[in-house]
Amino acid sequence: MKIAILGGTGSIGEGFALRWAGEHEITVCSREADKAVKAADEYKDMLLDKGLSCSAIGGCTNDMGIRDSDVVVLSVPYNGVISLLKSLIPHFNDQIVISLVVPMKKNEWFEYTPPKQGSAALEIKDILPKTVKVVSAYHNISAKKLANLELRLDYDVVVCGDDEKAKRTVMKLTEEIKTLHPLDGGGLSSSYMIESLTPFLINLAIRNGFSDLGVKFV
C-alpha cells in the first residue's frame, strides 16, 4: 500500500514510517520538500542500521504525497491541520485518511477542546471531499514508544470509522505494528471519546509519576 504521512517529519510520524516501511511504500510528507527528503533518508538509515528491511521510503511535499497514496496519515497538530487540509483539498480523491489528531490545550492541566462538530475526526470529515474515507485511530499511542523499535507495544488501539472496509484496512495496518491490538470502536461519531482520553492520560501520567501511558482494556 502507498502510505503518505503528512507531518511525517514530526514526533509520531517518525514511528509510523519506521513501523510500516518493511511492508509498505512510505512517503514522508512536509510543507517543505527538503525537510521531508532529509527525514525520509534518516528513517531509512535507522532501519538499515538495525538490519531491518525497508521496501520504499521517500520524501516530498504534502500535496504530492497525497495525490499518489492509498492511505494518508494526518500526523499534524490540531492547530495547523484544518487550514493545512483546506489548502490540500484538490489533491484528495478516494484515499483513506487516518486522523490521530487530538484537539487539546493546557491550563493548569491538559483539557480536551473539541470543535463544534464534536471531535477533530468529524471536523476533518466535514471539510474533506465526500469520497474520502476518514478513520480515527492511534490517539493514545506515545510517539516515543512507537518510534522505539525495540519496544513491545502491548496496547489496544480503538479504531472508529463510518466506512467498514476502510476501518478494516486501518485495523489490519494496526495489527502489522507488533503487538498493537486493534478494537472496533464503532462509527466516527464515537471518536470524541477516544480523542478525549489523551489529555486525561497525560494528566494521569503527570499526577502519578508515569510517562507515555497507553490503554489496554482487560
Ligand SMILES: NC(=O)c1ccc[n+]([C@@H]2O[C@H](COP(=O)([O-])OP(=O)(O)OC[C@H]3O[C@@H](n4cnc5c(N)ncnc54)[C@H](OP(=O)(O)O)[C@@H]3O)[C@@H](O)[C@H]2O)c1
Ligand atoms: N506526539 C504524540 O505522542 C502523539 C500521540 C498520539 C496522537 N498525536 C497526534 O498526532 C499529531 C501529530 O503530533 P506530533 O507530536 O507528531 O506533532 P509535531 O511533532 O509537533 O508536528 C508534526 C509535524 O506537523 C507539521 N506541522 C506543525 N505545525 C504545523 C502547522 N501549523 N501547519 C501544518 N503543518 C504543521 C510539521 O511538519 P513540517 O514542518 O515538516 O510540515 C511537524 O513536523 C497531533 O495531532 C497529535 O494530537 C500525537
